[in-house]
Amino acid sequence: MSASPLLAVEGLTRRFQGLVAVDSVDLAVREGTVHGLIGPNGAGKTTLFNMVSGVLAPSAGTVRLDGRALDGLAPYRRTALGLARTFQNIRIFSEMTVLENVMTGLHTRLSARLGILLRSPGFRAEERGAKARARDLLAFVGLSEAADLRAGALPYGDQRRLEIARALACEPRLLLLDEPAAGMNPAETHALLALLRRLRDERGLTLLLVEHDMPLVMSLCDRLTVLNFGRRIADGTPAEVRAHPAVIEAYLGAGTAQAGTAQGHPDAHPQGAVS
Ligand SMILES: Nc1ncnc2c1ncn2[C@@H]1O[C@H](COP(=O)(O)OP(=O)(O)OP(=O)(O)O)[C@@H](O)[C@H]1O
Ligand SMILES: [Mg+2]
Structure with a gap:
């Protein structure tokens, strides 16, 4: 009875020589929602974005926009179908x-x-x-x-x-945002959160968001998918994901291995300033 998702990613895989950067990932983004894609550094988030937007060919798997398979379509053709993105490293x-x-x-x-x-x-x-x-x-x-x-x-x-x-x-109907809050101060992040909410609530836009700022992610996203080492380890509401043992372990593990990076446990700021 539920409508089919606006974006459906099925079995998406990308290998770089020996490394499987994205490993058989399934992802469904419903129209009119903000869907978060999170995970430690190197988890495969940007690689997945690159395959959805068409700048990188998958090793296996399919991406569908509103039911239509995008396989082999150039990025500009995908843009014409309603898919737009921003980049982790700003491109202006x-x-x-x-x-x-x-x-x-x-x-x-x-x-x-x-x-x-x-x-x-x-x-x-x-x-x-x-x-x-x-x-x-x-x-x-x-x-x-x-x-x-x-x-x-x-x-x-x-x-x-x-x-x-x-x-x-x-x-676009679907906007992919790769770390839009990176490098922003708290006031800028707060304004960004309001802006992204308006895109969903006033314009009915669907967002797929990669972001390390957990207070922002937790308060904005309707659903989350978590990647670790290329694999999907959890998928659900922010509350479900936050309580998921595999997610806690992935973030604690990453926190230990990469102490000092901006990321941390997804529940590190339960009463974060952003709301
Ligand atoms: N063009 C490439 N050639 C070889 N390896 C790559 C290439 N692009 C990405 N990788 C590797 O694939 C893995 C996933 O990288 P990706 O950039 O997708 O991670 P990410 O989740 O976006 O990380 P971050 O949070 O740091 O941005 C990493 O191990 C990365 O080094
Ligand atoms: Mg990235």
């Missing part, structure tokens, strides 16, 4: 303005019609429309004031929000 055009960066996201849609229109009045009208739309998106992420600044001059947290605005310009 530093020398362009903030507004121009957002317009590059709109450009995929503009350019589809560009061939015949060229520099016709129709095209210029469309470009004006694109500028207005880009400004709306900047307002939505709280960057209106920065529209005409050089993107590379923005503080780190603002660059992350700019990447989100650019991804939204593609009008």
